[in-house]
Amino acid sequence: MAQGDKSTGSRERILTAAAAMLAENLGARLSVRAVAARAGVSTGSLRFHFPTQRALQDAVLARIYGHLLQDDPIHDRSLPARDRLVNCLRQVLAPAGVGEQARAAWTTAYRAYIASEPTEEARAAYLALERGGWGRIEYWLTVLADEGALPREDHARRVKFLLTVLNGLSIERALPAEDSILKSETETLYMAVDCVLREL
Structure with missing residues (x-):
């Protein structure tokens, strides 16, 4: 698998994990550690794709609204x-x-x-x-x-x-x-x- 494929795969896993956390509990805290653990990626990988918590939250909400x-x-x-x-x-x-x-x-x-x-x-x-x-x-x-x-x-x-x-x-x-x-x-x-x- 090429490096770009790995990067895209981990980004997708992060967004999927964060969206699932919000679907289970609207008040869920999308902490870096919790989302990374759920996605099966390192916190460094999460920060690579989403340097700030706001970037992660905005991307997850864009995904949810896009799906809905x-x-x-x-x-x-x-x-x-x-x-x-x-x-x-x-x-x-x-x-x-x-x-x-x-x-x-x-x-x-x-x-x-x-x-x-x-x-x-x-x-x-x-x-x-x-x-x-x-x-x-x-x-x-x-x-x-x-x-x-x-x-x-x-x-x-x-x-x-x-x-x-x-x-x-x-x-x-x-x-x-x-x-x-x-x-x-x-x-x-x-x-x-x-x-x-x-x-x-």
Whole structure:
């Protein structure tokens, strides 16, 4: 095996191990030692591929988002822009599940990031998650802006608004509800998207 093949193989093992750790526990700390041990590589090899913890976290989140959102509905131009953006936002909510699954996810997040003063490692992990979500929504808005559905400008306010809506909806999925959550969620997503497309 050539040196380049070994290097690619160890990078893949590292990303796979880190993604598996996050899949098992959203609050998992992606420490260099833990990820290297799980991947079966040395800490030096991990640092070669990912010199900082942020580089590792960003690469893992890019991998996760790429896997979850392979068939990105933003590119389905047979649908209006508002429907495509709602479908994209639904994909972000889908992994959280509903009811017990959503409660388990929020319990994990609460313990990892809210219940006690977060460590620098926990803060970095959370900010990496936030950057991943931000980047994905910003990309969708940029695609729509390139098509003329939005003005070409900094989308920071729109992204923040949509992230806030998604956070609220994901919490709502964990709470008891009388009516169909998915029906009210769809109405909320369309309201949010209509606000964004009308320019906040």
